[in-house]
Amino acid sequence: MGLSNIDPDELMRPAVAVRIDGRDKASTLPLQSYRRAQLILTLHGFVSCAAPRGLWIIPPRCGMWIPANTPRTARISADGAICLLFVDPGLVKLPEVCCTLKVSQLLREIVQRLAELSPHYESDGPAGRLVGVLLDELSQAPTKQLHLPMSNDARLRRIAEALLSNPSDRGTMAVWAKRVAVSERTLARLILTETGMTFGRWRQQFHVLTALQRLSAGRPVQGVAEDLGYDSVSAFITMFKKTIGKSPGRYFAEHGEMLQA
Numbered sequence: 001m002g003l004s005n006i007d008p009d010e011l012m013r014p015a016v017a018v019r020i021d022g023r024d025k026a027s028t029l030p031l032q033s034y035r036r037a038q039l040i041l042t043l044h045g046f047v048s049c050a051a052p053r054g055l056w057i058i059p060p061r062c063g064m065w066i067p068a069n070t071p072r073t074a075r076i077s078a079d080g081a082i083c084l085l086f087v088d089p090g091l092v093k094l095p096e097v098c099c100t101l102k103v104s105q106l107l108r109e110i111v112q113r114l115a116e117l118s119p120h121y122e123s124d125g126p127a128g129r130l131v132g133v134l135l136d137e138l139s140q141a142p143t144k145q146l147h148l149p150m151s152n153d154a155r156l157r158r159i160a161e162a163l164l165s166n167p168s169d170r171g172t173m174a175v176w177a178k179r180v181a182v183s184e185r186t187l188a189r190l191i192l193t194e195t196g197m198t199f200g201r202w203r204q205q206f207h208v209l210t211a212l213q214r215l216s217a218g219r220p221v222q223g224v225a226e227d228l229g230y231d232s233v234s235a236f237i238t239m240f241k242k243t244i245g246k247s248p249g250r251y252f253a254e255h256g257e258m259l260q261a
Contacts (some may be wrong), residue, residue: 008017008119013131014123014131015135016114017114018115019083020082021076021080027075029074029075037087037089038087039066039084039101041082042062042080042113044060046079047080049073051072051098055147056209059213061234062102063101063103064098084148085138087138093139094138094141107138107248114131115214146209148160148202149194149195151194156190156191159180162179163206
């Protein structure tokens with residue numbers, strides 16, 4: 001069942017889920033908002049989501065929480081798959097702004113199971129009881145600061161789109177200013193005003209988000225360093241540690257995962 005087959009806002013159930021696959025070609029979910037809150041759960045592949053004031057790159061084992069009536073659009077890579085969970089407002093106490101949630105294995109499995117069931121399930125039957133557990137688990141999901149501050153400025157969004165297409169682009173501020181037809185000083189002021197970050201810090205945040213997604217998906221550390229245009233693995237690890245506060249190996253070890261060298 002795909003999103004085109006149902007209107008989540010019309011279903012008289014506390015929560016419904018659908019699965020969407022890239023199906024060998026990249027796909028985009030159009031700009032849309034729902035009266036229900038949403039959780040975008042990455043199953044595999046590369047998934048990004050744009051919402052007001054931010055761009056999220058959603059690693060596997062994490063999800064993006066989108067409050068009710070928040071417009072968003074999402075991109076799914078050709079090898080990607082996601083689950084969309086729609087929840088009635090007020091059923092869970094989570095932030096009223098978009099954020100990244102750490103998704104437990106139990107929550108992940110329940111969402112996938114719910115996506116396999118009819119959206120017209122019996123509320124007092126097995127599926128209804130499963131949803132009760134889902135809501136309890138979702139309400140306890142911890143938040144994580146994993147997004148790229150954005151604005152509606154077309155120039156800044158153009159840079160972000162270009163980096164998504166080619167994360168290894170190491171163009172300087174002067175190069176990017178020329179590409180978007182502004183002075184270097186104007187671009188520096190724009191990025192600082194709109195994101196609260198310098199250009200260098202903003203691009204580092206993008207690199208960290210991309211790295212987390214690719215490392216979570218099983219890409220080796222050396223491969224990710226190359227993907228992001230770093231001259232060496234050590235330079236990449238230094239950047240990651242400076243931004244996150246710990247090395248990639250330690251970060252993932254604390255989440256119970258081992259990385260490929």
